[in-house]
Amino acid sequence: MKLTSKGRYAVMALVDLARFNNINPVSLRDISLRQGISLDYLEQIFSKLRKNEIVQSVRGIQGGYILNKKAKEIKLTNIFDAVDEKVKTVQCKKDSKKGCNGKATKCLTHNLWDELENHINDFFKEKSLEDLVKDNAERRV
Amino acid sequence: MKLTSKGRYAVMALVDLARFNNINPVSLRDISLRQGISLDYLEQIFSKLRKNEIVQSVRGIQGGYILNKKAKEIKLTNIFDAVDEKVKTVQCKKDSKKGCNGKATKCLTHNLWDELENHINDFFKEKSLEDLVKDNAERRV
DNA sequence: CCATACTTGACTATTTTAGTCAGGTTTATA
DNA sequence: TATAAACCTGACTAAAATAGTCAAGTATGG
Ligand code: FES
Ligand code: FES
Numbered sequence: 290m291k292l293t294s295k296g297r298y299a300v301m302a303l304v305d306l307a308r309f310n311n312i313n314p315v316s317l318r319d320i321s322l323r324q325g326i327s328l329d330y331l332e333q334i335f336s337k338l339r340k341n342e343i344v345q346s347v348r349g350i351q352g353g354y355i356l357n358k359k360a361k362e363i364k365l366t367n368i369f370d371a372v373d374e375k376v377k378t379v380q381c382k383k384d385s386k387k388g389c390n391g392k393a394t395k396c397l398t399h400n401l402w403d404e405l406e407n408h409i410n411d412f413f414k415e416k417s418l419e420d421l422v423k424d425n426a427e428r429r430v
Numbered sequence: 431m432k433l434t435s436k437g438r439y440a441v442m443a444l445v446d447l448a449r450f451n452n453i454n455p456v457s458l459r460d461i462s463l464r465q466g467i468s469l470d471y472l473e474q475i476f477s478k479l480r481k482n483e484i485v486q487s488v489r490g491i492q493g494g495y496i497l498n499k500k501a502k503e504i505k506l507t508n509i510f511d512a513v514d515e516k517v518k519t520v521q522c523k524k525d526s527k528k529g530c531n532g533k534a535t536k537c538l539t540h541n542l543w544d545e546l547e548n549h550i551n552d553f554f555k556e557k558s559l560e561d562l563v564k565d566n567a568e569r570r571v
Numbered sequence: 572c573c574a575t576a577c578t579t580g581a582c583t584a585t586t587t588t589a590g591t592c593a594g595g596t597t598t599a600t601a
Numbered sequence: 602t603a604t605a606a607a608c609c610t611g612a613c614t615a616a617a618a619t620a621g622t623c624a625a626g627t628a629t630g631g
Contacts, residue, residue: 290433290550291518292543294620297530304538316576324538325531330621336578349629350575377432389438390466397445397465397566401557402433408553409431412546425538435589457607471590477609490598491606578627586619596609601602 296374298326299334300421303368306344307360307422314353334372341371360419369413376409378402437515439467440475444509445562447485448501455494475513482512501560510554517550519543 301324306315317335321328335354338344343363344354356363369375379402380389388396442465447456458476462469476495479485484504485495497504510516520543521530529537 290431290437290515292431292546293618294521296431297521297539297543300542301537301539318576325533327621329623332578333621339578346577348575348577348627350631352576352629354577374431379433380435380438392466396442398438398442398562400565400569401441401562402438405433405550405553409546409550412549416542421539421542424541428541434587455607459607468590470592473609474590480609487608488598489596489608490600491604492599493597493607495608573629573631575630576628579625580623581625582621582623584619584621586617588615588617590613590615592611592613594610594612597607599604599606601604 290378293374295334295372296369298324298330299338299368299372299374300365302326302331302334303338303343303356303363303418304421304425306354307356307418308425310356310360314347314351314355316353319353337372338368341367343367343371356418360422361417363418365413365416366410368418376406376413378406378409434515436475436513437510439465439471440479440509440513440515441506441562443467443472443475444479444484444497444504444559445566447495448497448559448563449566451497451501455488455492455496457494460494478513479509482508484508484512497559501563502558504559506554506557507551509559517547517554519547519550 302320305320305324309315317328317331320326321331335344335346339346339354342357345357346352346354379399381387381395381399386394388394388399390396443461446461446465450456458469458472461467462472476485476487480487480495483498486498487493487495520540522528522536522540527535529535529540531537
């Protein structure tokens with residue numbers, strides 16, 4: 290099981306953005322340089338974040354992105370949902386009664402993976418962008 | 431983030447095996463048929479489980495595999511370690527001081543992913559094969 | 572009017588996954 | 602002692618997912 294770069298970058302970029310927020314829009318170019326993430330890739334990611342109303346864009350010179358909500362209200366879950374970084378532990382279709390491998394009933398481990406998925410999602414539901422910015426500020430001192 | 435089939439199959443097969451244990455060795459062919467997993471793929475997986483002393487093999491006719499420890503002592507962690515199903519949330523090398531993207535310090539989110547990794551691993555450390563077999567027996571009633 | 576920066580969609584190389592395939596070796600039992 | 606069941610091993614490969622790149626825009630502040 291591993292975390293993909295898309296999800297990692299999305300959070301990384303938003304933490305960067307959140308730190309400079311309240312002052313000016315932050316341009317993707319700056320984030321790209323500071324965090325070492327490809328600009329083109331960031332654009333893909335922010336397009337999704339904008340559609341999901343995590344950020345707002347400001348066009349033109351001195352433009353960039355700003356948060357669309359308070360950092361406290363943006364949870365990791367919201368970010369991951371926005372960029373389609375899903376936690377997927379089961380093989381079968383969740384709403385179907387069929388198991389994986391095409392059997393008529395759920396497999397021996399289905400329940401276990403379901404528990405695991407919830408366990409992981411709990412973590413994402415708790416953490417907010419604000420928490421991350423704070424954590425980071427403390428470590429810097 | 432998603433769980434791979436290798437890890438899922440390993441656990442599925444061992445739960446199957448654990449249920450029939452104490453009587454006779456269980457052949458991979460039977461597991462393959464019951465669980466709908468390719469026999470050749472199972473062999474790869476059990477080769478690793480054997481090398482990691484999770485199971486013992488019994489060769490020849492009427493042979494198969496038996497658990498090498500008590501079901502209670504086999505945790506999910508052990509199984510996943512054996513088949514190289516690793517939880518990997520950070521991009522950087524853990525023992526290095528360098529961050530991902532080649533920076534000299536750890537990135538803004540490194541600590542977060544580290545926490546996440548621990549959170550997931552905690553789940554795997556708790557659950558034993560015995561738990562899984564019991565869960566399953568209960569559900570069947 | 573033009574440089575900066577957002578916006579979009581298509582394309583592609585690389586890596587990982589999930590197997591298959593081919594050839595063994597061991598051993599109970601008829 | 603032949604044979605078939607079952608373990609054992611390594612190499613190979615198709616398909617999917619990932620991690621981007623590339624190209625061609627549009628909007629707007631100064
Ligand atoms: S994972 Fe849901 S049935 Fe196997
Ligand atoms: S994940 Fe470790 S430094 Fe970025």
